[in-house]
Amino acid sequence: MLQVNFIRDNKEQVLAGLQTRNYKGEQLAIVDKVLALDDQRKSTQTKLDSILAANNKISKEIGGLYKQGKREEAEVLKAQVESQKGKVKELEEEMRQVKAQLTDALLDIPNVPHPNVPPGNTDEDNEVFQDWGNDLPDMGEGAQPHWELGKKYNLFDFELGVKIAGAGFPLFRGKGARLQRGLINFFLDEAHKAGYEEFMPPLLVNEDSARATGQLPDKEGQMYHATKDNLYLIPTAEVPVTNVCRDVILNEKDFPIKMTGHTPCFRREAGSYGKEVKGLNRVHQFEKVEIVQIVHPEKSYEALQEMLNHVEGLLQQLELPYRILTLCGGDLGFTSALTYDFEVYSAAQKRWLEVSSVSNFETYQSNRLKVRFKGGDKKTQLAHTLNGSALALPRIIAALLENNQTAEGIRLPKAIQSYVGMEIIS
């Protein structure tokens, strides 16, 4: 969430940001609401503090009087403090409520989009930041989609997944399982080379962690919830990995913090069915390698570019046609200031598939995470956080299979042949 003081000092900028996100009319009133609640919070605290200060002072006097044996005088003062108790309780309750309302209101305000975020309403308005050009692969008439190829080469089995768990839980087997394992290792090795520390985090997280990275309360329905122990299955490694730095005050010298991790990701994807989700296009459980950076505020857009280059390098090594989109105001994630999506062309489905999303959250996430650092001036301030997929597996596998199908089998790109242990899947 945004900091109240930032909103107060940059109200026009925040309002303009909301407009980029297509907030109109009454929806913009949220900003004034936040400021009003904050004013109320302050005045309530001033009242409360002055009573508490007076009470504390008297209590100390009582201590002194008891030592001197002046019981009666002490009793008088006791009664005096006691008489304020109701008022204190009342103000404390008011404080609790105002704070809760303020937090709720702040949670309703999305991040301020970066000036480069194009206007627009839907994914159709996303701006192509980097195009592939016209020579998209044409596999001809007989090209098979990945779900057919998976069956043909016995790489994965959706029916068995349904039997064991349910729809959207694919079962990888044989060469399909090896392909997936090889890709994960390839991605992790590349991240390692780029200076990211590798993590193997818990796959279930507690409420505090889910709240800190913003999955709660906004995306409650999208996560699997182990209610008995009140733990959530992670929808992305971003959650456990970013939480490494929760409530930490870093030293400026620690920057940049670069973390990576491979995890399965669990998403309920409630309400999405149909063609768009066929095969591996959208599943409840998938593998992903995530990269996270925590950096000095002045360096975050450099870091974003670096992450962009990293993801681009992966796709080039995989020899897949890709394009990069700048998400428009309407499609931009609630917590993000600037997001680039990577899409890979699926030759048989004849459509672009999103395989990575790289975002700069600036201080929006770190404010809730309380990731701060001390700069040269000894002041603590919020760090910037960024993350991106590098990469998500299922759609990469879909594109690899579809784009590389030949009569002899599926020819793997050079970069991963040693990882998978074969040149061709036949």
Add this chain to the structure above:
RNA sequence: GGAGGAGUGGCAGAGCGGUUGAAUGCACUGGUCUUGAAAACCAGCAUAGGCGAGAGUCUAUCGGGGGUUCGAAUCCCUCCUCCUCCGCCA
């Protein structure tokens, strides 16, 4: 899962109802001394929030939450975590 013990500042560790936001040591930062370093000495060293132009001052925080009390790090309840023993187990 059962029984017992413990959680205090970056770390170690006092305090166990009254001016204690918290002794002391270490670490860290600045200074004195020194050609330089070490040692020694002096000073500083938590976070968040309110009020204030500022100096500053007030409030909250001793694992989390709640309670008792004029007053809680200290007493009570509850949750969490760690340690020891027993049981179970990949």
